[in-house]
Amino acid sequence: MSDLISLKEAAEILGVDILFLTHVIDVGDVLPSLPVPKDFREIVFTTDDIERFRLEVARRRFxxxxxxxxxxxxxxxxxxxxxxxxxxxxxxxxxxxxxxxxxxxxxxxxxxxxxxxxxxxxxxxxxxxxxxxxxxxxxxxxxxxxxxxxxxxxxxxxxxxxxxxxxxxxxxxxxxxxxxxxxxxxxxxxxxxxxxxxxxxxxxx
Incomplete structure (x- = not known):
């Protein structure tokens, strides 16, 4: 599980801020593979998640x-x-x-x-x-x-x-x-x- 990516790291990889990324998760249409904890700071991503979220970022940027x-x-x-x-x-x-x-x-x-x-x-x-x-x-x-x-x-x-x-x-x-x-x-x-x-x-x- 050492290859998991933190919320902060995911935001940096995707070129967005943490609030943007947590909003996407809150919407509920695109979620990380692992269950989303109550404390958003503990959210983690896999490398496959990053690619799915990259597509969502592009969609939200039109x-x-x-x-x-x-x-x-x-x-x-x-x-x-x-x-x-x-x-x-x-x-x-x-x-x-x-x-x-x-x-x-x-x-x-x-x-x-x-x-x-x-x-x-x-x-x-x-x-x-x-x-x-x-x-x-x-x-x-x-x-x-x-x-x-x-x-x-x-x-x-x-x-x-x-x-x-x-x-x-x-x-x-x-x-x-x-x-x-x-x-x-x-x-x-x-x-x-x-x-x-x-x-x-x-x-x-």
Whole structure:
């Protein structure tokens, strides 16, 4: 058993931080071969595990998307630059959005996706585009946003916005544990934070 790899060593091999790796394990779709202990610091990996987790890291970094859509995706490189900061379950929505940009560009537009994030359980994408295509790009943004509130950001299955006491995420039944204990005052009641705050005259933080 001397060839087992510690959590810290695995994170270094995979080029990720420990929090990223423990989140992947917490999601539960890709797990080490040996049982996961209650104390995450005691998690160990085999060399075969490392290869499986390497594939998962690539999926969560949207490696295939970036290669397939290099014509319409150019990562923001300005100060404070950001990337694609959301779960892999939304890759289908991301591809639909990028296909929409491609269609606009084929018709003479010029638009490129720069980055995106999850906020209050919804997908927010940010692009540069010609003013002439502004309304079309905004419609693509709205469709991605709307669809994300019905799609699990971890696996892409049908989902809804779920509220824990400290976080809200759009998740399916299989991944709902990621928000912790549901907050009965909001879970199942607020299904779109932005719409709810507008309706109640509040400002989303």
């Amino acid at each position: 490696t295939n998307f970036k290669a397939d859509y290099s014509d319409v995706y150019q990562q923001d490189e300005r100060p404070g630059a950001r990337g694609l900061e959301f779960g892999p379950g939304w890759e289908g929505l991301l591809r639909d959005y990028a296909d929409g940009l491609r269609a606009l560009n084929a018709a003479g537009g010029r638009s490129r996706l720069g980055w995106g994030k999850e906020k209050f359980g919804a997908l927010h994408l940010y692009s540069d585009y010609l003013l002439a295509t502004e309304s079309a790009v905004i419609n693509l943004h709205r469709e991605a946003y709307r669809a994300s509130l019905q799609t699990c950001q971890e696996c892409g299955a049908a989902a809804r916005l779920r509220f824990g006491h400290s976080v809200c995420l759009t998740l399916c039944d299989r991944h709902k544990h990621l928000v912790g204990e549901p907050d009965p005052a909001r879970d199942g009641i607020i299904l779109d934070v932005s719409a709810w705050t507008r309706e109640h005259g509040r400002i989303a933080e």
